[in-house]
Amino acid sequence: xxxxxxxxxxxxxxxxxxxxxxxxxxxxxxxxxxxxxxxxxxxxxxxxxxxxxxxxxxxxxxxxxxxxxxxxxxxxxxxxxxxxxxxxxxxxxxxxxxxxxxxxxxxxxxxxxxxxxxxxxxxxxxxxxxxxxxxxxxxxxxxxxxxxxxxxxxxxxxxxxxxxxxxxxxxxxxxxxxxxxxxxxxxxxxxxxxxxxxxxxxxxxxxxxxxxxxxxxxxxxxxxxxxxxxxxxxxxxxxxxxxxxxxxxxxxxxxxxxxxxxxxxxxxxxxxxxxxxxxxxxxxxxxxxxxxxxxxxxxxxxxxxxxxxxxxxxxxxxxxxxxxxxxxxxxxxxxxxxxxxxxxxxxxxxx
Amino acid sequence: xxxxxxxxxxxxxxxxxxxxxxxxxxxxxxxxxxxxxxxxxxxxxxxxxxxxxxxxxxxxxxxxxxxxxxxxxxxxxxxxxxxxxxxxxxxxxxxxxxxxxxxxxxxxxxxxxxxxxxxxxxxxxxxxxxxxxxxxxxxxxxxxxxxxxxxxxxxxxxxxxxxxxxxxxxxxxxxxxxxxxxxxxxxxxxxxxxxxxxxxxxxxxxxxxxxxxxxxxxxxxxxxxxxxxxxxxxxxxxxxxxxxxxxxxxxxxxxxxxxxxxxxxxxxxxxxxxxxxxxxxxxxxxxxxxxxxxxxxxxxxxxxxxxxxxxxxxxxxxxxxxxxxxxxxxxxxxxxxxxxxxxxxxxxxxx
Ligand SMILES: [Fe+2]
Ligand SMILES: [Fe+2]
Ligand SMILES: [Fe+2]
Ligand SMILES: [Fe+2]
Numbered sequence: 001x002x003x004x005x006x007x008x009x010x011x012x013x014x015x016x017x018x019x020x021x022x023x024x025x026x027x028x029x030x031x032x033x034x035x036x037x038x039x040x041x042x043x044x045x046x047x048x049x050x051x052x053x054x055x056x057x058x059x060x061x062x063x064x065x066x067x068x069x070x071x072x073x074x075x076x077x078x079x080x081x082x083x084x085x086x087x088x089x090x091x092x093x094x095x096x097x098x099x100x101x102x103x104x105x106x107x108x109x110x111x112x113x114x115x116x117x118x119x120x121x122x123x124x125x126x127x128x129x130x131x132x133x134x135x136x137x138x139x140x141x142x143x144x145x146x147x148x149x150x151x152x153x154x155x156x157x158x159x160x161x162x163x164x165x166x167x168x169x170x171x172x173x174x175x176x177x178x179x180x181x182x183x184x185x186x187x188x189x190x191x192x193x194x195x196x197x198x199x200x201x202x203x204x205x206x207x208x209x210x211x212x213x214x215x216x217x218x219x220x221x222x223x224x225x226x227x228x229x230x231x232x233x234x235x236x237x238x239x240x241x242x243x244x245x246x247x248x249x250x251x252x253x254x255x256x257x258x259x260x261x262x263x264x265x266x267x268x269x270x271x272x273x274x275x276x277x278x279x280x281x282x283x284x285x286x287x288x289x290x291x292x293x294x295x296x297x298x299x300x301x302x303x304x305x306x307x308x309x310x311x312x313x314x315x316x317x318x319x320x321x322x323x324x325x326x327x328x329x330x331x332x333x334x335x336x337x338x339x340x341x342x343x344x345x346x347x348x349x350x351x
Numbered sequence: 352x353x354x355x356x357x358x359x360x361x362x363x364x365x366x367x368x369x370x371x372x373x374x375x376x377x378x379x380x381x382x383x384x385x386x387x388x389x390x391x392x393x394x395x396x397x398x399x400x401x402x403x404x405x406x407x408x409x410x411x412x413x414x415x416x417x418x419x420x421x422x423x424x425x426x427x428x429x430x431x432x433x434x435x436x437x438x439x440x441x442x443x444x445x446x447x448x449x450x451x452x453x454x455x456x457x458x459x460x461x462x463x464x465x466x467x468x469x470x471x472x473x474x475x476x477x478x479x480x481x482x483x484x485x486x487x488x489x490x491x492x493x494x495x496x497x498x499x500x501x502x503x504x505x506x507x508x509x510x511x512x513x514x515x516x517x518x519x520x521x522x523x524x525x526x527x528x529x530x531x532x533x534x535x536x537x538x539x540x541x542x543x544x545x546x547x548x549x550x551x552x553x554x555x556x557x558x559x560x561x562x563x564x565x566x567x568x569x570x571x572x573x574x575x576x577x578x579x580x581x582x583x584x585x586x587x588x589x590x591x592x593x594x595x596x597x598x599x600x601x602x603x604x605x606x607x608x609x610x611x612x613x614x615x616x617x618x619x620x621x622x623x624x625x626x627x628x629x630x631x632x633x634x635x636x637x638x639x640x641x642x643x644x645x646x647x648x649x650x651x652x653x654x655x656x657x658x659x660x661x662x663x664x665x666x667x668x669x670x671x672x673x674x675x676x677x678x679x680x681x682x683x684x685x686x687x688x689x690x691x692x693x694x695x696x697x698x699x700x701x702x
Contacts, residue, residue: 065416065527143519150516158505164537165501166561168494168544168554176416179530186515186522193519203519210517 074319097234135257146189153182173313233298243287298327311337425670448585486608497540504533524664580652587645594638649678662688
């Protein structure tokens with residue numbers, strides 16, 4: 001409970017400073033007017049494709065964990081970063097991500113062709129030549145990646161939960177960060193899903209990929225949680241790079257179908273966006289989320305997974321840190337945790 | 352976020368009504384002074400056996416989901432109830448619980464012998480004759496049951512999460528209730544664990560039981576989520592009965608070792624108990640939690656798991672309902688959800 005509150009304040013201090021106590025509370029924990037607008041308990045599956053973004057259709061539930069809320073400068077302070085592996089298991093994790101990416105690009109027919117400088121090709125020609133993705137290809141790429149990205153956090157949370165149960169010892173606060181990541185990825189998927197109803201073939205591919213990946217990741221996490229968090233760290237590097245590319249393309253006018261598309265309602269609710277936000281704003285928020293995952297997972301992989309406290313259990317650094325730094329080394333994590341604890345203790349003593 | 356807030360208000364309205372706005376906020380979402388008292392990031396496993404309940408040792412993290420907080424009358428309004436099965440899968444679920452209980456009693460050497468009326472046996476004689484459990488037997492029974500009880504919620508949450516990812520459709524708010532249940536059970540275990548450091552043999556038994564139960568429940572939930580929630584509903588009936596028996600025994604002075612034992616610190620933090628609370632107060636709170644699980648799982652088992660919204664996503668009824676009613680039938684759930692939604696909409700419109 002406290003976690004949520006302090007994290008919200010951390011990543012959106014600018015927003016809340018302008019509000020009075022009551023407004024701040026409403027923004028942080030208050031109900032949204034449209035949250036309870038489902039007319040009936042029964043929501044058919046068909047309602048969930050597209051209609052969910054309209055009020056009074058589908059369910060606008062606000063039963064999510066932590067809502068990330070970003071200040072405008074935070075959204076822009078994200079850099080594409082890569083961590084160089086040194087030890088064996090880190091190299092293995094990094095290469096597994098490279099290999100998976102190569103495999104996915106192959107299967108999906110994606111080619112990394114650079115646009116010839118000074119070209120006079122039209123957008124249509126660029127698309128036909130395989131230089132740029134069209135909006136359907138972007139969406140397909142995003143949907144696939146997000147449906148996979150929701151798996152690791154849930155596996156990690158499950159296995160840490162089960163370990164806490166069977167060893168009868170406390171978890172040191174890792175479970176919630178993992179659950180938040182899993183839910184956050186699922187919200188990405190739910191957001192982009194509103195843009196399109198995927199084909200049976202595409203759905204079958206996702207189903208198969210999940211079956212394989214869930215089981216592989218489950219077994220790997222049993223063997224080496226540290227290497228698994230490193231793997232996710234590298235996966236998130238790719239996610240940040242992909243969304244950065246996507247943002248550039250939209251801003252360069254090369255995905256005109258998305259230039260003026262309004263943000264889906266579910267995204268406005270989740271990231272507390274302005275009601276007039278565009279899809280581009282949503283993608284900026286998603287990229288910031290991926291940056292958090294990159295930072296958090298690489299930092300966790302620098303810790304002792306069995307005995308160290310999760311340094312982000314109480315609060316996470318904001319995007320000015322996470323966007324420019326690939327991870328905390330272990331001593332940095334320790335210092336960060338101490339500082340957060342002292343700060344919260346002080347707040348608590350003052351109130 | 353909103354969920355937590357409104358649930359807190361629901362199950363402890365009496366407490367919060369006496370507080371002003373600021374106090375209520377602090378009680379609901381504010382930091383605890385002792386929450387951030389870990390002196391270092393590194394917490395060794397050894398610290399977790401017992402020491403965790405003392406301040407400045409171990410970690411007092413407040414990174415849990417929903418904290419149940421109960422008013423005194425709620426704690427007393429719990430009845431031992433049983434739902435009669437009618438259809439085949441309900442009967443199967445009920446009998447599986449009966450069978451598991453029988454098997455566990457057999458393995459643990461537990462006999463249901465009634466104390467002869469008007470007996471003049473001393474407590475020692477009653478214990479030796481197998482009429483009453485001693486405090487070690489009570490603890491063993493509780494630890495085993497709690498380490499198993501944390502599994503179903505996590506499995507249900509995982510499978511609903513994965514389904515949402517692979518079918519790319521919303522979950523309708525079930526995941527969080529399942530996660531809360533899993534965490535709540537784990538907190539029960541962490542609480543009772545502070546009373547004793549179990550033997551290697553007992554730990555091995557728990558390890559084996561979890562391995563079998565996790566996989567069986569996972570497969571069963573893939574086949575029939577409805578039957579699984581029913582199974583958990585019956586399991587929780589047993590939990591309520593067990594804790595009710597335990598409370599009676601303590602109050603009758605037949606577990607003298609526990610009569611005056613103070614509540615572990617972790618329990619005081621989690622249920623927001625008075626600092627001078629006793630273990631008995633903790634067991635009352637735990638019994639209320641089990642009553643919630645009984646009610647919620649039986650109610651969920653009365654719904655269509657694929658298309659119905661979780662009626663408890665926004666708020667749960669308080670113990671005066673959950674303690675005396677085994678479950679909501681589907682129309683009752685629908686009505687409850689509508690009422691909650693309208694109430695929250697009104698609150699939101701007024702503020
Ligand atoms: Fe994502
Ligand atoms: Fe991510
Ligand atoms: Fe329990
Ligand atoms: Fe329970």
